[in-house]
Amino acid sequence: MTEHDVAQHARELRAQLDASFAEPRELVRPAMSALLAIRAGEELRAVQVSELQAVLADRPITRLPTPVPELLGLGAIRGAIVPVYDLAALLGGHVQRRHAPRWIMLVQHRELIALAFDALDAQLMVPASEIASASADGGDGAVRVQGVLRPLLRIAAVLEIIERRVRPLREPR
Amino acid sequence: MASNWTFGKKLALGFAVPSLVLLMISGAAYRTTESQLEDAKWVEHTQDVRRLIALLIAELGELESSQRGYIITGDTEYLDGYVKAQATITTAYEELRTATRDNAAQQQRMIAMKPLIEQRLAIASENIELRRTQGLEAAVTRISTGKGRAASEQIRRAADQIDDTERLLLDQRKLQAAASANMVEAVIVWGCALGLGLVVLLGTVIARSLAAQLGSAASRMQSASSELQAAASQQASGAKEQATAMAEITTTISELLATARQIAESSQRVSQIAEQTAGSARVGQGTVERGHESMAGIRRQVDLIVANMLELGKKSQHIGAVLDIVSELSEQTNILSINATIEAAGAGEAGKRFAVVADEIRKLADRVSGSTKEIRSLIEDIRASVNTTVMTTESGSKAVDAGARQLADVATAFKQIAGLVSTTTDAAREIELSTKQQSTAVEQVNVAVANVAQATRENEASSVQTLHTAAELTKLSTELLRIVQPQTR
Numbered sequence: 201m202t203e204h205d206v207a208q209h210a211r212e213l214r215a216q217l218d219a220s221f222a223e224p225r226e227l228v229r230p231a232m233s234a235l236l237a238i239r240a241g242e243e244l245r246a247v248q249v250s251e252l253q254a255v256l257a258d259r260p261i262t263r264l265p266t267p268v269p270e271l272l273g274l275g276a277i278r279g280a281i282v283p284v285y286d287l288a289a290l291l292g293g294h295v296q297r298r299h300a301p302r303w304i305m306l307v308q309h310r311e312l313i314a315l316a317f318d319a320l321d322a323q324l325m326v327p328a329s330e331i332a333s334a335s336a337d338g339g340d341g342a343v344r345v346q347g348v349l350r351p352l353l354r355i356a357a358v359l360e361i362i363e364r365r366v367r368p369l370r371e372p373r
Numbered sequence: 374m375a376s377n378w379t380f381g382k383k384l385a386l387g388f389a390v391p392s393l394v395l396l397m398i399s400g401a402a403y404r405t406t407e408s409q410l411e412d413a414k415w416v417e418h419t420q421d422v423r424r425l426i427a428l429l430i431a432e433l434g435e436l437e438s439s440q441r442g443y444i445i446t447g448d449t450e451y452l453d454g455y456v457k458a459q460a461t462i463t464t465a466y467e468e469l470r471t472a473t474r475d476n477a478a479q480q481q482r483m484i485a486m487k488p489l490i491e492q493r494l495a496i497a498s499e500n501i502e503l504r505r506t507q508g509l510e511a512a513v514t515r516i517s518t519g520k521g522r523a524a525s526e527q528i529r530r531a532a533d534q535i536d537d538t539e540r541l542l543l544d545q546r547k548l549q550a551a552a553s554a555n556m557v558e559a560v561i562v563w564g565c566a567l568g569l570g571l572v573v574l575l576g577t578v579i580a581r582s583l584a585a586q587l588g589s590a591a592s593r594m595q596s597a598s599s600e601l602q603a604a605a606s607q608q609a610s611g612a613k614e615q616a617t618a619m620a621e622i623t624t625t626i627s628e629l630l631a632t633a634r635q636i637a638e639s640s641q642r643v644s645q646i647a648e649q650t651a652g653s654a655r656v657g658q659g660t661v662e663r664g665h666e667s668m669a670g671i672r673r674q675v676d677l678i679v680a681n682m683l684e685l686g687k688k689s690q691h692i693g694a695v696l697d698i699v700s701e702l703s704e705q706t707n708i709l710s711i712n713a714t715i716e717a718a719g720a721g722e723a724g725k726r727f728a729v730v731a732d733e734i735r736k737l738a739d740r741v742s743g744s745t746k747e748i749r750s751l752i753e754d755i756r757a758s759v760n761t762t763v764m765t766t767e768s769g770s771k772a773v774d775a776g777a778r779q780l781a782d783v784a785t786a787f788k789q790i791a792g793l794v795s796t797t798t799d800a801a802r803e804i805e806l807s808t809k810q811q812s813t814a815v816e817q818v819n820v821a822v823a824n825v826a827q828a829t830r831e832n833e834a835s836s837v838q839t840l841h842t843a844a845e846l847t848k849l850s851t852e853l854l855r856i857v858q859p860q861t862r
Contacts, residue, residue: 209744213740213744216736216740217733217736217737220733220736221733232732234714234718234728234732236711249711249714249715249718250715250718252715253715254712254715255708255711255712255715256708257704257708320707322739323707323710323711323714323735323739325732325735
């Protein structure tokens with residue numbers, strides 16, 4: 201890349217930024233859905249931002265003994281002690297890792313729950329029309345990100361899995 | 374006789390023994406002759422004594438006769454005979470006494486005779502004086518006393534005793550002289566016989582010994598002369614071959630001399646070429662040293678390039694660190710935009726406008742992230758290029774080092790070449806000098822060989838002469854052997 205090319209690229213970026221503020225708002229955003237393209241273990245998924253409370257990175261996780269293998273430990277997030285679950289393990293994948301997942305997305309259940317995943321590939325604004333609806337056989341839908349079709353991660357389904365793991369522990373013995 | 378005696382010894386012995394015998398005979402003859410002469414002298418002496426006695430007695434008679442004549446006649450002429458007889462008696466007495474000094478008994482008799490003679494002379498003198506003075510009668514009377522006659526008789530008896538003694542001595546001495554004559558005769562006869570026998574014996578022995586010795590020597594000389602003849606023949610043949618060989622050697626040395634001169638000329642040319650080569654080697658050495666200095670300059674420049682490239686690598690690493698910060702900021706911005714979107718979605722309708730800003734922030738963060746990736750890619754390219762350049766430059770530096778070492782080796786090789794060429798030049802000069810000396814030496818050898826060839830020819834002639842001489846010697850030895858030992862040939 202030559203110096204002239206770099207300058208040209210900078211000019212284009214500046215023009216795009218100026219144009220984004222110059223265009224009428226309604227025209228710019230007809231009906232867009234904010235999505236995050238993530239990777240949990242080997243699973244490539246897309247999650248709607250509207251289902252999340254926050255996205256964080258590089259938070260410390262304190263491990264503790266637990267009968268729930270998907271529970272990585274506890275994290276101090278926004279002034280609260282939050283259980284952190286391994287999303288890849290919850291999705292049923294066989295995970296072999298030496299380090300804890302870097303990324304955490306915070307979801308609201310009865311209390312805040314953190315789901316740890318490995319990589320944040322992209323943040324997308326996708327027209328709602330491009331999101332495939334849930335299929336009749338119980339699929340959660342999918343969206344095409346950079347040419348790759350990613351299944352949509354439904355947070356409610358994940359919370360249900362967590363509920364199934366922790367419910368036996370709440371029952372009196 | 375000793376067989377190893379020399380001729381001189383044998384001949385000396387042959388002459389010495391007869392000479393000794395002759396000497397002995399001569400000595401004996403001399404001694405006996407001398408004894409004979411002594412005896413003859415004593416015989417003559419005795420005869421002289423007897424003659425003096427006879428003279429004395431005769432003069433005594435003459436005295437008496439003269440006295441009587443004067444007394445009787447008164448004639449004075451008788452006195453002359455008287456005086457003469459008186460003198461003769463005195464003289465004879467003295468001579469007789471002198472002649473008998475060797476005989477003590479005769480001396481005693483002579484001493485006893487002297488007063489008798491003096492008495493008789495005195496009586497005669499008195500008678501004459503008496504006659505002259507007193508006449509005849511007085512004188513006759515005096516004479517008639519008989520004193521004079523008695524004195525004369527005593528004198529004659531004494532003279533007879535002396536004469537008898539002398540006569541006995543004469544007989545003895547004659548016997549001694551006869552014995553000496555016989556001894557001389559015996560010595561001469563027997564000595565001559567003995568000498569003759571010895572001479573014959575020694576002559577025979579020496580003649581046989583000399584004949585044997587000369588025969589043996591002549592035989593050996595004959596054998597030796599034959600061997601000498603054979604040796605001289607071989608020597609003549611060898612000298613002839615040697616003369617031929619010396620002629621060939623002379624030719625070869627002449628060729629060697631010509632070759633040595635050619636070598637000297639070639640060595641001179643080699644020396645000149647070696648000097649030119651040494652000059653070229655020195656020029657090449659200078660060029661290589663300048664090339665070495667240029668290589669050192671290149672080495673310094675390459676080191677500088679490497680240092681700058683390493684500095685550029687460090688700077689690019691710094692840019693990467695800064696880019697990490699930018700990337701981190703971009704990621705944080707992205708996270709912030711995501712959370713802003715979440716918050717905007719939670720705010721409902723009121724949050725839509727904020728959602729737009731959050732989306733723009735997200736886009737900006739995406740672009741920053743993209744640009745960061747591009748810059749990181751560029752930096753990685755730069756670092757790869759820097760690393761490649763550093764490696765290439767280090768390779769170049771190593772190549773420069775290798776070139777410098779090779780140039781140093783070349784410089785060393787040129788130096789060695791220069792040294793070797795210098796050594797070669799010196800060697801060529803030494804060869805040239807040595808070859809010139811060799812040429813001179815060969816010329817001297819050529820002259821010497823010519824002299825030797827001349828000497829060899831002369832030696833050949835001498836050998837022929839020696840051969841002839843040896844043949845003559847063989848003939849002579851044969852003849853000598855024939856003379857000495859005629860029965861052998």
